[in-house]
Amino acid sequence: MKLSALTLGLGLAMSTGAHAIPFFQPNLSLEPIGQHQTGVFDESAAEVVAHDPRNQRIFKVNAAATTVDVLDINDPTNPTLMSTIDASALGASANSVAVHKGLVAVAIEAEDKQAPGLVAFYDAVDLSLINTVTVGALPDMVTFTPNGRYALVANEGEPNDDYTVDPEGSVSVIDLRHGATNASVRTADFTRFNGMEDELRARGVRLFGPNASTAQDLEPEYITVSGNSRFAWVSLQEANALALVDIRRARVLEIQPLGTKDHSLHGNELDASNRDDGINITNWPVQGMYMPDAIDSYRFFGRTYVVTANEGDARDYDGYSEETRVKDLTLDPEVFPNAEELQDDANLGRLKTTTANGDTDGDGDMDVIYSYGARSFSIRDARGNLVFDSGADFEMITAELLQDDFNSNNDENDSFDARSDDKGPEPEGVTLGRIWGHTYAFIGLERVGGIMVYDITNPYRVRFVNYINNRDFSVDAELPDDSVNPLVGDLGPEDLVFIPAYQSPNRRPLLVVGNEVSGTTTVFQVDVELDLGFGRRF
Template identity: 50%
Template sequence: MRLPVALPLCATLALLGGCTTTNTDSTSATSAIELRFLGRYESGVFDGSAAEIVAYDATTHETFVVNANSGKVDVLSMKNPMSPTKIKTLDVSQDVAKLMGITLGAANSVSVHNGMMAVAIEAKPKQDMGYVAFYKIEDHTFITAVKVGALPDMVTFSHDGKHVVVANEGEPNDAYTIDPEGSVSIISISSDLSTLSQKDVTEVSFRDFNNGGSRAAERPAGLRIFGPNATVAQDLEPEYITVSKDNRYAFVSLQENNGIAKIDLAKKSIETIWALGAKDYNQPGNELDISDKDKTIQLQNWPVLGLYMPDSIASYMVSGKTYIVTANEGDSRDYKGFSEELRVKDLAESNSHLTLTSPLNHSIEGQLEDDNNLGRMKITSTLGADHCELVKGTPTNCTFTTLYGYGARSFSIWSGENGKQVFDSGSDFERITAEQLGENGFNASNDSNKADGRSDDKGPEPEALTLGQIDGRTYAFIGLERVGGIMVYDITTPEKAQFIQYLTSRDFAADVKTSAAGDLGPEGMSFVSKEDSPTGQALLIVGNEVSGTTSVYGISPR
């Protein structure tokens, strides 16, 4: 079916606060807010990871922006949110290098709490142990650094400031000959950071879950362990962390493994690991556009599954129960030494074929490998196939009975008690962006204005995520990494989350390498309550990786 284009391209509205659409059906929220673009800081660096993760300090009204590849953190004044201004750059990689006498790589994440700032920095090479650097926010002075696991990809303070928790992703090298273990570092924090030392760091390992390990039997069915010659500890790749409101648990997304680890912060140990399962795109409400070559918007059901594979995650508490919110981006392993990626149309080249067990629509029977149908879909070679032979790292002679893609093109809410899903936004993101942007911008990538360019892969690719409370209600803000823009949902009642607004500042008529294009590639977000805001208005601050911009949105009752 062809989805009618209900609204015109709204790029011309970018200077007036961007494009916006709100839900008008019977599920609309009775209490709503409105997001409106206020201003941005432009680094002038296109597609160089010059603005990724952001963290806001309420005392100084400063935002700390990870300028990733440079190994630096930019300090922006937010005293006037309509005109953020850079006041300083902290060379965190150099500060740690001087202290430790080593060379370091990219800065990956930043977090602030009560006058302290922590920055995660990877080693060079990134398979070596990384570091977390600490700064005093008041005068931006470097205090000290401690060693953590390989490739510290995300760092966060607990709400009480007693711990800093670090997700050490432990990615392999490109040849897949060196694959460090993924882990979670817990740093115990005292009031005097100058006394911090390596003895305050506990590395939480997954080794007990290895084959033959004391907890191997606890590994959930469906947890993806598939790297060549990798142990479980090597294969698990912690991506992002959220700490429960009561500071009891840290929940860690294991993106490539399609799971979440629950860490007991008091015991400094893993309580459990959950496998997240897959989304059935053949069910009503889960429609998707699956081809980038059909030259139109086609949202329909397909006999395929999507692995949730969350990137950013957040948590909140309702009636004493913790819920986890995930941005279901998806991510494959695609290295020179090993790649799991396949396209459906290319299966015949490896003498493989499809025998799908899901019911097929008669109109696509016999046409699955066509570029206008499933042929362009990227799938994993590690699931859904029987009788495979591995030849030079490539699966051959396979019979695929089920097709698994990457990501779920949605956000989800899960129980923090048992990991069960209580809500998923289904096909909302593609349906809403199709209505809002029309055929000129639908499923475009973040570095190209070519429409429909990401339909075969992960669609709008939700990645950035943060939560905020306004007037007693809880809202989720989800950034779409590829097509751009922010989705806003009222998640006060987890099982009945309601769409509120979609807003984008992107101009699809402008050259993506110019500032006229707006914000591209939202990577990290920070919510600022009205109590902590310099203007008394709640704010959303967004780091945009591709455009290198840090944008600010005002949040007001509608």
């Protein structure tokens, strides 16, 4: 099987103004060395992945079967399905999994998605059920604090399709200090921000659900925890914000608006149309809403920094939808005197935008054009202030390397430029890894596929390192019904986990990626060549 593995070395100078990091520069590449295949196409058979270093197992959410599959990676070149946790009796779907020192936590949504879900705890060795605890509606992500004393759950609280029932979003803080059998739950909710909707909107928090309070409108998506296990940052994707949570007090301390990205500025270009007959990465009068999905964090000189994959997401339900295209907006003629030209399908006309924001003066026409996601990853300080953004890098890099498959769909080959009017390459997953004193960000591109690698050791001097796409664009993306050998490779990277060398089965750093469309779980070996200067390498 020949897969398309495309890499770009250290010589590419992008428009982000990246600076060299002092001392030696590790040359890092990703090598696919093992893959588990389900043969299930586009049914989320491989989503969230978690690593158990004690037993060298990967726990993988298989939403297609409402299970958590357990893979043996003692031989990382041959990940083997060894067992399965069947969660179907506990709820409708397993959404997330995490592992810490012999304890497995699985987030499970209720049959009624607007009802409280639960977290089930299992023994990591014999997979026996230890306990279950009730959490909020639609528990979408679960993680342990580094010290293992708490498990945190992002309860998304999505409305029903008619938008007649809208549960509150929240973060469940599960106390494990007395063991999983004696676990107790407290809720960090957003009710104290109810009544502050106008103030929050003025600061840039998107609150717009029909008749929704702040607590109902905020939908926690993903969590990262500080190294000292005291604080957590939670992505509030649709609101374009982060929440800062005091873990021990189970209290939301603040809501941090993320602002927007000005795509009219040099370095922030984007391809905004799938009807322009080519690659056209250029500046447009558009404000990109960062709207991160996955987030992670690390420390630099004693301070915490949060890394975000700026995917973007719209509310689109039968009962309410904010999504439309720029050509269907009424643009303010003074702000956009060239509105007719902008709204042409080959320019901005096809770009997905929102009706929930943009009429700043309340006169019925749009004064600002917004887009979903920033087509980038960002680094922010602990208060949510932007420190770094990768600008137009992702589209520039994929345009150079994938000229015939730029901004493709993740479920169809021969789909050149199909995602340009949506969210471009759509960065969704991010994980961080520490190698030879350097901190790296690995970012998965959900649509065109592949993993971007950046050296983020110094958040103020970020360096692009590499890009690999383990996808063959020359074959049919959809698998035959009887296929157990998907030649297409990896489609739709959803979640990533970094395994440092000291926890790795082969004592080499590894990156494990769950791919929801191809149903594959792929193990990459992180190969490092150190350049110490003076012409000496090892």
